[in-house]
Amino acid sequence: MKTLTRRGILTGAGGLGLMMMAGPLFGQHVYKEIHDLKPGEFTWHPERQPFGPVAVIVSLNEQRVHVYRNGVRIAVSTCSSGKPGHETPTGVFVVLQKDRDHRSSTYNNAPMPNTNRLTWDGIALHAGNLPGYPASHGCVRLPLKFSALLFEVTHLGTPVIIADEHHFPMDVAHPGLILSGYAENEFEDVLATLNPRKHPSDWEFGDEHPITSMIASSHDKKIALIENDREIAEGPLIWDGEPLGSHVYVLKGPHDGAKGMHWEALTYSGANAGTHDLRRVQTDEAFAETIKRYVHPGMIYVFTDLPLHPDSRSGRDFVIMS
Template sequence: MNRRTFGLAFPLALLASAAPLSLKVRAAVKVDKNAEQLSNGEFNWFPERSPDGPILIIVSVPDQLVHVYRNGIRIAASTCSTGKPGHSTPTGVFKILQKDKHHRSSTYNNAPMPNMNRLTWSGVALHAGNLPGYPASHGCVRLPLAFSELLFGVTKVGMTVVIADEESQPSEVVHPGMVLGDYARREFAAVDGAVKAYQYSQGHTENPTSTSVVVSGKDRSMTIWENGEIVATGPVDVASPDRPLGDHVYTLTKVNGEDGELTWVATGFSARWEGDTDTQVIRRIKAAPQIKRELERRMHQGMTLVTTDDAAGTTTTAVDFTVMTGFF
C-alpha cells in the first residue's frame, strides 16, 4: 500500500532487533573519510563545520547511511543497519519523541538499546546495535556504539529525522515572503518576536515545543501540529494547481530581520522527485490570513514544514508525528 498517511501512532508493530551488541559495534571506528567512502562500522564526526543551529538527521535506507546536518551543512555520517525484509524501516518524516541512554527492549527479551532516540511509540528508534553490513533489524535504525553516543549528545526531543528511500541532499531555500505568501513588512515583527521568545524559553524550560506544519496540495489545506496535537487548520492557495507539490521537508534555520526573509533547509523523503525545485514549491503556497497568523506566532528555528499531494486529514491523537509512505 503506497498511500501516504499523516498522523500519529500507526500500528507498525516494529521494534529493535534483540541481537546483542557485537564486537563490530564496540570496535566502531571514527575515520576521516567522506560519507560515501565509509565501510561497515565506520563513521565520521566534524561538528566544528557548523558549531550551532538546528540539526536534521537523514537516514538513507538504500545506502545504509545516516547523515547529520546542522544548518544545512553535513557535520557527521555513519553506516547503519535498517529493517530486514518483512520488518522494513518505514520511510517518512519523524520527530524524536523520547531519549533514553540506557533503554532496554520491552518486546525482545530486555535486549539493550543504548543511546535510544525514539521515533514512534510503536517501536521505531535510532540506537546502538549489531551492524552485519546489511539491513537486519526489526524496523529500528542500528548505529555503531561510539557514533550513537555522539549523536545522543546533540539530539533533542522534537527535532526532525527523515528516513528516505534515497540519499536526499539538503538545499538552502531563502523565501522572500514572511510566511507562505505576500506580507507587509510590519508583520515580520510577529515572526521575529516568536522566534526570539522560543530561543529564550529553551534555556528556561525542560519541555521544548515541537512544531510541524503539513501543507496538502490535494486538500488545499495547512495543518499545524504542536507537541503532537493539531492546534490550527486553514486553507491555502496553490499556484499552478495542476502541477503536483511533491514530498518536501523544510526545516527553518534562520530568520533575517533586516531583509524580512526566512531561510529553510529543504530535502525530500520519497521517490526521486523530478518536478518543481524546493524553492519553486514553497513559493507556490499562499496561506489564508487566519492560518498564517497562527503560524506566525509559533515560528521557531528547527520547526518543520512538510508538503504533500495527499490528503492531510486524520482522526488520531497520539504524539508521534509521521508522514508515512506505507504500512508494514
C-alpha cells in the same frame, strides 16, 4: 553545579552495559570516502559547523546515516535498517523522546542504547549490531560510539528523514512570514515576535515549550498545524495546483536580506521531488494569523501530495509515511 539540558537526560546506569560492547559493535571513527565505509565505521567532524540546528537523513539504499548541522554535513555512519518483513518505514519523523539506557518492551528487554525515538510504536535510532545489510525489526541500528555522539547533538524535535535516497539540504528564503506576505516595514515587528522563542536545542531541562510542525497536503487541500503530536488547527491550502513534491523545511530564523524567513530545505522520496519554492503555498488571512502565534526557530514544515489520513501518519506521531 552542571545545568542539565534535554540532551543530557538519563545518563548513568547503562554505562556499564555499554562498556561491554566491543569490536565492530562499538564502532570506529575513520577517515574514508563515504562509499568505502565498512560496517561499524563512521566519520565525525562537528568542527565543520559547530553551531546550528541538526537534521538527520537515513539513506536506506546506501545503509548510511547523514548528519547535517546548519546545512553542513558533519558526520556519516554505516547503519542497519529493517530486514524483509520488518522494513523501516520511510518518511518524515521528529525525535519524540530520548533515552540513553532504553530497553525494548517488545523484544525480550533487549538493550537499545542511546535511543532517539521516532514513533511511539517502536521505531528509533539506537546502537546495535551492524552486519552490513538490513537486519533489524524496523529500527535504524548505529555503531555504539556514533550513537553516543549523535545523542549529544539531537534534541526533541530534531527532524529525521528516512528515504531510499540521500538528498543534500538547501538554504531557501521566503519573503514573508511562513504563508503570508507583509510590508518590509513590518519586518521588525516579526523579529520582535520571533526572537524571544528559543530553538529546541537551546531549551533547558524542565523547559515546557511545545514543538510546532505544519503539514501541507495537496491531496486534501489543507494545512495541518501540530503541537508536539496533537493537531491543534487546520486551514485551507492555496497553491498553484501542481504537485507539491516531498519536502521538509526547518525554520532557521529570520533572513535579513529577504526580509523574511530563512529555512533549511530537505527533499525526501526522490521520485516526486518537485522544486523548492515556498512562495507556491499560501493560506487565508485567518489561518495565517493563527500560524503566527506558534512560529519558533526549529519548527518543521512538510510538503506532501499524500492525504492527511491515519494511513499516512503513525498514530499520534508526527510522521508522514511515504
